[in-house]
Amino acid sequence: MIVVALSMLIFTSTASILAGLQSAPSSFAAGESVVISESSAPTIFSSQVDMDIVSALDSWSHPVNLSPEVFAFSSWDGRSFVLRGVDLDRFNSTGPAFTRFAVLGDQSPKDESNAIIGARLLERLRITLPFTMSLVGSYSDRLDFVRIVGSFETHTSLDDELFVSLEVARHLSGMPADKASIIRASTIYQKELRELLSPGRARFVLYDLWQSKSIVALNDSIQVTVGLRNWGRATGNVTVTFSDIDGVRDRADVLLEGLASTTLRRNFSFNQPSDDQRIQVSLSGDFSLDLYAFFRVVEPFLVVSARSVAVLGSEIEVKVTDFRGEPVPNATVQFQAKSSFTDSSGRTAVNATQVGSSELTASYAGYAQGSVVVQVLDPASVVQAFLPRVSSLRVSPSSILQSEDAKGTVVVVNEGNLSGIFETNVYVDGTRYKTLSVSLGPLESVIETVFLTGQPVGGHVVQVGSYAESFYVTPWYADNSGLVRLILRYGGSTSVSSAGSVPIYQAAKISEGNVAVTLFSIGAISALLAGLAITAVFSKEVRESRRRLGVLKTIGAPREAIRRIVFPQALEAGLGGAAVGVALGIIIVDRLSSSGTFMLFGHGLRVDIDTTLMLLIMLSAVLISVFSAMASTMQAVRETTISSIRSLVEEPSGQVEVDDLLRDD
Amino acid sequence: MCTMFIVASFSVAGGLRTSMDTLKDNFTEGTFLATKPGASGPEFFSEMSVYDVVRNSALGILADVVVAPYGTQAMAFAVSGNPNALPEQFYVTGTDALRGARFTFVGNITLQDQTSIDVSIVGGYSSTVFPSNWLLCSVGTLQTLTGHTDMFNFMVVKEPSPADRAYLEDRGFSLQPLTSIVEFLDSGVREIESDAFWVLIPSSFVIAVLAYAFIGIETSDRRHDIGIIKTVGAGRWRVLSYLLLNALVISAWGGLVGVALGVVLSYGISTVASSLFTSVFVVKASGSVILISFVATAGAGLVGALGPAVKMTLTSPVDDLKEVTRSS
Numbered sequence: 001m002i003v004v005a006l007s008m009l010i011f012t013s014t015a016s017i018l019a020g021l022q023s024a025p026s027s028f029a030a031g032e033s034v035v036i037s038e039s040s041a042p043t044i045f046s047s048q049v050d051m052d053i054v055s056a057l058d059s060w061s062h063p064v065n066l067s068p069e070v071f072a073f074s075s076w077d078g079r080s081f082v083l084r085g086v087d088l089d090r091f092n093s094t095g096p097a098f099t100r101f102a103v104l105g106d107q108s109p110k111d112e113s114n115a116i117i118g119a120r121l122l123e124r125l126r127i128t129l130p131f132t133m134s135l136v137g138s139y140s141d142r143l144d145f146v147r148i149v150g151s152f153e154t155h156t157s158l159d160d161e162l163f164v165s166l167e168v169a170r171h172l173s174g175m176p177a178d179k180a181s182i183i184r185a186s187t188i189y190q191k192e193l194r195e196l197l198s199p200g201r202a203r204f205v206l207y208d209l210w211q212s213k214s215i216v217a218l219n220d221s222i223q224v225t226v227g228l229r230n231w232g233r234a235t236g237n238v239t240v241t242f243s244d245i246d247g248v249r250d251r252a253d254v255l256l257e258g259l260a261s262t263t264l265r266r267n268f269s270f271n272q273p274s275d276d277q278r279i280q281v282s283l284s285g286d287f288s289l290d291l292y293a294f295f296r297v298v299e300p301f302l303v304v305s306a307r308s309v310a311v312l313g314s315e316i317e318v319k320v321t322d323f324r325g326e327p328v329p330n331a332t333v334q335f336q337a338k339s340s341f342t343d344s345s346g347r348t349a350v351n352a353t354q355v356g357s358s359e360l361t362a363s364y365a366g367y368a369q370g371s372v373v374v375q376v377l378d379p380a381s382v383v384q385a386f387l388p389r390v391s392s393l394r395v396s397p398s399s400i401l402q403s404e405d406a407k408g409t410v411v412v413v414n415e416g417n418l419s420g421i422f423e424t425n426v427y428v429d430g431t432r433y434k435t436l437s438v439s440l441g442p443l444e445s446v447i448e449t450v451f452l453t454g455q456p457v458g459g460h461v462v463q464v465g466s467y468a469e470s471f472y473v474t475p476w477y478a479d480n481s482g483l484v485r486l487i488l489r490y491g492g493s494t495s496v497s498s499a500g501s502v503p504i505y506q507a508a509k510i511s512e513g514n515v516a517v518t519l520f521s522i523g524a525i526s527a528l529l530a531g532l533a534i535t536a537v538f539s540k541e542v543r544e545s546r547r548r549l550g551v552l553k554t555i556g557a558p559r560e561a562i563r564r565i566v567f568p569q570a571l572e573a574g575l576g577g578a579a580v581g582v583a584l585g586i587i588i589v590d591r592l593s594s595s596g597t598f599m600l601f602g603h604g605l606r607v608d609i610d611t612t613l614m615l616l617i618m619l620s621a622v623l624i625s626v627f628s629a630m631a632s633t634m635q636a637v638r639e640t641t642i643s644s645i646r647s648l649v650e651e652p653s654g655q656v657e658v659d660d661l662l663r664d665d
Numbered sequence: 666m667c668t669m670f671i672v673a674s675f676s677v678a679g680g681l682r683t684s685m686d687t688l689k690d691n692f693t694e695g696t697f698l699a700t701k702p703g704a705s706g707p708e709f710f711s712e713m714s715v716y717d718v719v720r721n722s723a724l725g726i727l728a729d730v731v732v733a734p735y736g737t738q739a740m741a742f743a744v745s746g747n748p749n750a751l752p753e754q755f756y757v758t759g760t761d762a763l764r765g766a767r768f769t770f771v772g773n774i775t776l777q778d779q780t781s782i783d784v785s786i787v788g789g790y791s792s793t794v795f796p797s798n799w800l801l802c803s804v805g806t807l808q809t810l811t812g813h814t815d816m817f818n819f820m821v822v823k824e825p826s827p828a829d830r831a832y833l834e835d836r837g838f839s840l841q842p843l844t845s846i847v848e849f850l851d852s853g854v855r856e857i858e859s860d861a862f863w864v865l866i867p868s869s870f871v872i873a874v875l876a877y878a879f880i881g882i883e884t885s886d887r888r889h890d891i892g893i894i895k896t897v898g899a900g901r902w903r904v905l906s907y908l909l910l911n912a913l914v915i916s917a918w919g920g921l922v923g924v925a926l927g928v929v930l931s932y933g934i935s936t937v938a939s940s941l942f943t944s945v946f947v948v949k950a951s952g953s954v955i956l957i958s959f960v961a962t963a964g965a966g967l968v969g970a971l972g973p974a975v976k977m978t979l980t981s982p983v984d985d986l987k988e989v990t991r992s993s
Contacts, residue, residue, distance in 0.1 A: 132706025
């Protein structure tokens with residue numbers, strides 16, 4: 001029974017420690033969180049995930065607490081340990097909870113140069129707080145010093161780490177400022193998070209819808225391109241539909257490999273004018289998405305920009321553009337019965353030859369005529385002063401994509417006879433956007449162009465002087481922008497791992513599966529050895545008792561009777577020993593686990609003997625005992641009567657088993 | 666079986682060591698940070714003579730200061746000595762100071778530590794070694810601030826010779842490589858190898874139990890023969906050595922077969938695991954692993970056989986000879 005107990009003790013210890021090795025990666029996940037790491041990174045230490053994931057997931061529809069963390073390692077006094085750069089506020093939201101947290105005096109652990117140390121590391125390094133510690137770079141020559149101002153305890157592997165600020169960890173590991181090693185996520189929506197960031201099946205998203213024009217002339221073509229990405233890890237196909245306001249115009253069936261992207265291009269033309277025409281690009285399925293390209297379909301027309309007031313005999317500068325704001329060369333400009341042609345930049349000049357209001361027109365084949373009214377003044381009526389004013393404002397095109405710029409054309413005129421500098425503000429949505437400073441001569445007019453860039457999606461009003469014009473910025477994506485951006489940038493690029501499967505083992509170029517196979521093999525051999533040891537001892541006892549068995553057989557005991565005697569005795573010894581061995585093994589493992597005897601990459605190997613592991617060990621112990629007892633019984637049963645009876649002379653009398661058997665019979 | 670278990674376990678650890686060594690080859694451990702550990706961190710030292718011996722080094726001072734009028738805490742540092750010890754050159758004199766990229770201090774500021782001193786921010790420094798949230802001052806400024814004239818509290822030593830290292834360590838300096846991955850990987854593998862040694866305990870125990878059982882049966886079966894040997898004059902030591910030699914031969918044969926099976930099993934696990942999963946899992950059954958496994962097997966076999974063998978030496982030859990009926 002002692003041998004059985006010892007065998008089971010060793011088996012329990014081995015199995016528990018192997019289980020601890022298997023779950024060692026959870027050291028880096030620290031608890032029930034899931035870990036988002038870079039899928040292509042060879043090790044968790046070299047993983048770099050974008051901090052934008054944090055802001056994108058912050059606006060996710062499912063509640064999730066996130067803690068971006070940066071890993072580095074350093075050493076002190078010849079002992080290596082893991083540094084974890086954390087944002088303590090975010091760390092507290094994901095856990096694990098501090099069971100003990102002590103900070104010295106009024107020091108803030110959130111100060112960039114301050115640090116807090118895990119209880120077991122504090123014990124291992126044998127330092128007294130407060131302590132200024134020199135830290136060194138992980139992969140290249142770097143150094144830093146931190147003030148360790150407090151300690152903590154979580155009863156997880158984090159107790160073997162030093163918590164520093166994200167900035168210190170980034171400096172030591174050489175991590176860029178907008179990256180983190182991992183993001184720990186605490187949420188009940190783990191499945192949804194995994195589906196979002198790292199789906200195993202094909203999943204599609206549409207993005208970057210681009211249209212070649214915002215205003216389309218009748219029967220002219222507009223090109224629409226849209227990006228399609230499979231952000232899942234498996235190949236799949238999908239149908240993309242292109243529709244306008246009258247119905248479906250085209251369909252595309254696309255087969256895409258996992259994590260691949262493609263661009264779809266289509267050309268459309270329209271024969272009816274419309275102010276709210278659109279192309280809708282749709283993706284069906286469980287992640288349905290509609291992107292819209294809005295535009296106007298118009299008859300082509302010309303736009304004329306010129307001063308509205310001129311003095312008799314002066315030259316009037318004219319600019320002719322088409323409906324999209326593009327200059328029109330060789331357009332015919334007519335004013336007061338005289339004509340001229342625009343140059344390559346769409347500009348020309350005409351003379352004011354008659355006092356009074358006259359229409360200035362521009363024409364070009366295929367375009368509707370554009371016009372503007374110019375008032376020609378008698379020089380005698382012109383005031384001897386500097387009289388600047390804004391005489392016109394146009395914004396074209398009136399509808400742009402978010403990535404495009406609109407152009408504002410401002411005409412400023414001096415209606416007086418003196419020169420000067422005129423300053424006027426351009427407002428967008430009531431906020432000053434730009435100040436124009438224009439130098440004007442007597443009765444001079446100047447055309448200024450303002451590029452309206454970076455405006456958010458929606459309608460906007462541009463105001464200069466007493467003129468106001470509106471334009472509209474359309475989005476390149478339909479809705480749920482944060483989610484689409486998240487998928488486009490990070491879908492498939494990250495791994496979402498459960499607590500027990502963070503790819504730390506990749507540090508040794510081996511995968512989680514390799515480790516599982518290896519540990520299982522070693523565990524199975526360990527069980528086999530325990531069984532072997534027990535069987536050997538039982539066999540020895542059976543062999544030593546064969547003379548007694550010989551007596552029994554001589555007096556007519558059948559094999560079944562022998563089996564009934566030996567098996568319960570062996571089973572009793574086996575199970576009794578197993579119970580004692582398992583109990584002692586668990587106690588020893590617990591002590592070894594808490595003492596930090598077993599280490600793995602800077603973390604004490606923690607063996608959490610949970611219910612499943614406990615049941616597995618007990619089941620294995622019972623099976624080993626039963627099989628060993630059965631093997632011994634079979635050996636006893638097979639002993640022949642003759643070979644057993646040879647030992648009769650030497651058999652000491654008074655054996656309980658024999659007496660018991662005789663009484664039974 | 667037990668030897669196979671030992672070989673397989675150590676081969677896994679050996680494989681990890683090989684992988685780690687491959688990773689380590691990408692890094693160098695050339696420059697070291699030397700500090701004198703005290704009760705609350707690096708202490709100031711005045712051994713200027715150290716620099717005279719360890720020439721390829723730069724001496725530095727680091728101070729935790731309060732920056733007025735901003736009222737913030739910051740680390741201020743100064744370096745002097747051999748400029749080749751550091752990959753970057755730093756020059757600042759008098760009461761000038763350079764700020765790290767993450768500071769926005771401008772103009773004149775006051776640094777407060779043991780005393781106060783006014784310094785002028787005259788620009789910024791850029792460094793891969795030092796953090797970007799420190800202030801670079803002159804050595805004189807920091808020695809005045811800290812009140813430690815002619816003293817330093819850290820030293821950067823480039824490629825120290827074994828004599829340099831010994832010289833520094835003899836004077837109480839602690840050396841940290843400025844790149845820690847080599848030490849970290851070494852430490853990680855040492856931990857795994859240390860864990861693997863625990864495999865020896867269950868394996869040796871089982872081997873000993875098996876030897877105990879086997880030699881127990883063997884002595885029981887051959888008791889008559891042993892009685893004859895004793896009768897013709899063999900002493901106890903002779904009988905003991907005969908039985909132990911018997912156990913050693915059996916253990917050694919078992920060990921040899923186990924080593925062979927262990928190597929096969931290791932590469933079997935490696936092949937199966939590598940074919941099942943995408944990564945390549947290398948195991949390495951080195952000569953030392955085979956030797957340790959073999960010695961552990963033979964040793965445990967001897968220890969296990971010791972009990973029944975000693976017991977047999979203590980029995981009477983007359984009692985042994987009575988076994989004639991059974992063994993003949």
